[in-house]
Amino acid sequence: MNIDLKSKYDSIIFDLDGTLWDSTANVATAWQKAKEEVDYVKDDITQQTVRSITGMAYDAIFEKLFPYLEPQVREEFKARCAKYELEVLNQKGGELYPRLKETLDYLKTNYKLFVVSNCQCGYIETFLRLNDMEDTFAGHQCFGTKGQPKFQNILDVVHDYNLKAPVYVGDTQGDYDSATKAGVPIIFANYGFGQTNDEPVAVINQFAELKKIL
Template identity: 35%
Template sequence: MQKPDSLIFDMDGTLWDAVDTYAYSWNLVFNEMGIDKTITRDVLAGMVGMEGKKVIEILMPEFDHDKRVAIYSTVNDRRHNLIREKGGILYPGVREGLKQLAEHYPLFILSNCAKGIIRQFIDWAGIDDLIKDELAHGVNFMPKNHNIKLLMDKHGLQNPVYVGDTAGDGEQSRLAGIPFVFVSYGFGTTDDYDLKFDDFTSLVQYFVNL
């Protein structure tokens, strides 16, 4: 692979696992609203990386669109505080690895999450000084390939790579015209990648030594 000029990271399943906190936020809001429904970790883990619109269609087929959006908005409001309190699990080597990578590349985070969640993650993980910029699906409700191009244009990136953990991440990278680096320890599987790593430390060593 040609040496990239920047690394753009997916968040959930790539840098951390916060599915338990996400599930808790759903169930908290359902309970508050008197909705007899429980979301399990397994169900939510299978949806990591999906755009919010698709998630709420699957999770709440019994409600109309406006009701789904209203519930999802409340869930995301709760999530801001819950991430501060409960956080998630950083994958091994992520904090130290980002520190090493930031000495060699501008680092970005781009996720299909709601607006504000990436910032909550950055603050919780204590990596603000390592991340040059971030962009969430919830800012403009556009697909990842569009938002990758926005980051490229905004920062003048000529040769970025996208690092993610799902087949969807690979598809969106292709649509954006950039290489896809797959991390196999996350929530998805795919055979369509330019590079694959089974742990974050191996990824760091590769790009630091490239």
């Protein structure tokens, strides 16, 4: 990769799922546990099910997967899934992408690092605690905090931390659209769960490639 973006940015905002780790197997286990406790969810929940909606806002996930449920019932099932999700992840976590920690340690010497995800409250905190990364990131924001779209959460981080030249790293078209709407350029993580037909400032096939371009 010949792209060189060194000294162009003052901060990096990361997506979480599909960018920093893959927790889909254990999330599927948690949601399936919730499914087995009720009689109104039709199909089993698999890792592929979770992969298919990764990156969507938490409310939108359950609307897409369970459109046949009445809103109140869907909300109850979402809460049940959310509870088990945090319980399972607190025990088992997710799979970090190769050379993640060493790359983040390198990047934090030159940039302020942040996480913005469409997850529920407590999810980012679980990721940070399990992987001893509380001091790696300067801050984070998620859908569960205010119930607002990702682009707005990106804008909040930019404003709250007075960032002058941030770049976003994400792995889905939704990430591209959100970062672009927030006026933040994006580096696309091609190893993640999605793809884009647009033109990010760079594409990485492994997380560790960030060391080369940043």
